[in-house]
Amino acid sequence: MLSFPQIQILLSIRLDENADLFGVSRYAVVTGANKGIGFETVRQLATAGVTVVLTARNQKRGVEAVNRLQQSGLSNVLFHQLDVLDAQSIHSLAQFIQTRFQRLHILVNNAGATGVEVDEDGLRAKNIDPEIWLAGKAVDMIQDVMKTTYDAAKECIQTNYYGAKNVTEGLLPLLQRSTSGARVVNVTSLRGELSRVPDERRRKELGDIDTLTEDKIDRILQQFLQDVQREAIETNGWQKMLPAYSISKVTLNAYTRLFARKHPDMCVNCVHPGYVDTDLNWHTGPLTVEEGARGSVMLALLPDGGPTGCYFDRTNVACF
Numbered sequence: 001m002l003s004f005p006q007i008q009i010l011l012s013i014r015l016d017e018n019a020d021l022f023g024v025s026r027y028a029v030v031t032g033a034n035k036g037i038g039f040e041t042v043r044q045l046a047t048a049g050v051t052v053v054l055t056a057r058n059q060k061r062g063v064e065a066v067n068r069l070q071q072s073g074l075s076n077v078l079f080h081q082l083d084v085l086d087a088q089s090i091h092s093l094a095q096f097i098q099t100r101f102q103r104l105h106i107l108v109n110n111a112g113a114t115g116v117e118v119d120e121d122g123l124r125a126k127n128i129d130p131e132i133w134l135a136g137k138a139v140d141m142i143q144d145v146m147k148t149t150y151d152a153a154k155e156c157i158q159t160n161y162y163g164a165k166n167v168t169e170g171l172l173p174l175l176q177r178s179t180s181g182a183r184v185v186n187v188t189s190l191r192g193e194l195s196r197v198p199d200e201r202r203r204k205e206l207g208d209i210d211t212l213t214e215d216k217i218d219r220i221l222q223q224f225l226q227d228v229q230r231e232a233i234e235t236n237g238w239q240k241m242l243p244a245y246s247i248s249k250v251t252l253n254a255y256t257r258l259f260a261r262k263h264p265d266m267c268v269n270c271v272h273p274g275y276v277d278t279d280l281n282w283h284t285g286p287l288t289v290e291e292g293a294r295g296s297v298m299l300a301l302l303p304d305g306g307p308t309g310c311y312f313d314r315t316n317v318a319c320f
């Protein structure tokens, strides 16, 4: 295990130097990359010399995104359809990579959903300051314009937790063929930090990596969805702010740690991109997508011996 100063030294290596560290062609997949942070992650990785498969659930939006990058001179970006909710779509992507490249060096699980139904005009009319969002003080101001319905909560958990997990497992044989040890980056959120989990027993269970299992995570997520159905989110100790999104990211972080332990030859980390101006947060974030993609790109291009099983707040190691 590397010490904290060693990690910091490794991370201080500049990205343009990283581009040549492997000395061979590198292949990457980024999910949910037709727009937002995912699109920018593809752009930055391709600029660093990586051949990137930009994936999107919608063929037209994905092809248009690839065209934009190719027209800007990045010929090393190609498209393949991927809906992270669809096992057949994951299988088809794996077959495509197997045929074209036979291996995969980098996977960025970026696709995400919020788990709420929103009255966007009503939200905009409130004109809430980003500082208030970040401080977690917006929660009571938005209850009338943001609803956690069962369908939205389920889709969120299926996308953010099971989607990332199923894509990772589906591409695992290809990642294992990366001679230098694959890099897996799970895009999470500060909403997934353990300190924000109100229920103490649940917080301990999700934070105790020695006793945590994927079955336990499944049971926690089932319990959450039952509580959404019973309208018992607050009474049963789930987060009040974006409850489905929050637990989906807490569990994604936990999965990142479990997966990293199981595959010590890889660098497997999760990253909060910062509060970024994208469709996902109805353009309430102050950071640009260029700033938001930096953490994902840094972790995708980690040199050999880099950190694994860690959580990053943008480009800094942080506490789960």
Ligand SMILES: NC(=O)c1ccc[n+]([C@@H]2O[C@H](COP(=O)([O-])OP(=O)(O)OC[C@H]3O[C@@H](n4cnc5c(N)ncnc54)[C@H](OP(=O)(O)O)[C@@H]3O)[C@@H](O)[C@H]2O)c1
Binding pocket: 031, 032, 033, 034, 035, 036, 037, 038, 056, 057, 058, 061, 082, 083, 084, 085, 109, 110, 111, 112, 113, 159, 163, 187, 188, 189, 190, 272, 273, 274, 275, 276, 277, 278, 279, 280, 281, 285
């Ligand atoms: N923006 C922030 O401040 C912020 C903060 C913390 C974490 N994050 C995380 O950053 C990641 C990227 O979000 P963003 O802010 O860039 O939002 P975004 O611009 O809304 O992008 C989200 C992407 O996910 C895709 N997606 C959703 N469901 C999918 C599915 N089933 N299969 C494949 N793709 C799917 C969307 O595709 P469509 O275009 O087809 O809908 C879109 O390309 C997410 O994981 C998010 O949780 C963002």
